[in-house]
Amino acid sequence: MQRLINAMKKILDYGQTFAVLILILGLAACSNPADDVSEAEVSTAKEISEGSIAGKKYVSNADSKIGFTGSKVTGSHDGGFETFTAAIHVENGEPVPNGTKVEIDMDSTWSDSDRLTGHLKNADFFDAPTYPTSTFVTTDIKKGTTGYDVTGNLTLHGETKSITFPADIQVSDDQVKVAAEFFIKRYDFGIQYPGKANDLIRDEVVIRLDITAVPE
Numbered sequence: 001m002q003r004l005i006n007a008m009k010k011i012l013d014y015g016q017t018f019a020v021l022i023l024i025l026g027l028a029a030c031s032n033p034a035d036d037v038s039e040a041e042v043s044t045a046k047e048i049s050e051g052s053i054a055g056k057k058y059v060s061n062a063d064s065k066i067g068f069t070g071s072k073v074t075g076s077h078d079g080g081f082e083t084f085t086a087a088i089h090v091e092n093g094e095p096v097p098n099g100t101k102v103e104i105d106m107d108s109t110w111s112d113s114d115r116l117t118g119h120l121k122n123a124d125f126f127d128a129p130t131y132p133t134s135t136f137v138t139t140d141i142k143k144g145t146t147g148y149d150v151t152g153n154l155t156l157h158g159e160t161k162s163i164t165f166p167a168d169i170q171v172s173d174d175q176v177k178v179a180a181e182f183f184i185k186r187y188d189f190g191i192q193y194p195g196k197a198n199d200l201i202r203d204e205v206v207i208r209l210d211i212t213a214v215p216e
Contacts, residue, residue: 034183034204055091058213079111124193
């Protein structure tokens, strides 16, 4: 009898351990990628000054990347844009506050799923036929203790908002390197497709910048 009781206890222990493992794996699969990065501050679009921009102009090269990660209840997907240009002006070794502009061809959107890529381009998400280009134009770049705070107008899906995010910017005579990771909320830009009722898509989208610009 005691052997039977001990055997049942072992089965229960194994069952509890298995249940805990399933729970841990489930929580990991459902985690939000935005939890580990900074949130961009979003506000009303700022006025863009017209006229020429001071400083030396650098333009992005083929090594530059703009990527994103979106997630839902059951997991996440990575993606980005294959075609974009970034122009950065530098004066006295520092980026000019209003001297950076990025233009993205939204039809060049890619993701880790061909089916998702097509969905991202249609009216549920980016609506690339209606809004073929997204832009980011800086209005201020401030140097801090560990990097820069970059502020600019982001136009996405026909909506323009001012966003501020932290970035690492390295300037030399032969190149400018910009690296940043932050998240925005797609609802702020009118992208509100909810997903399936049992697999809702999260509002937060992580943006990753890895830009290398060289003298024009």
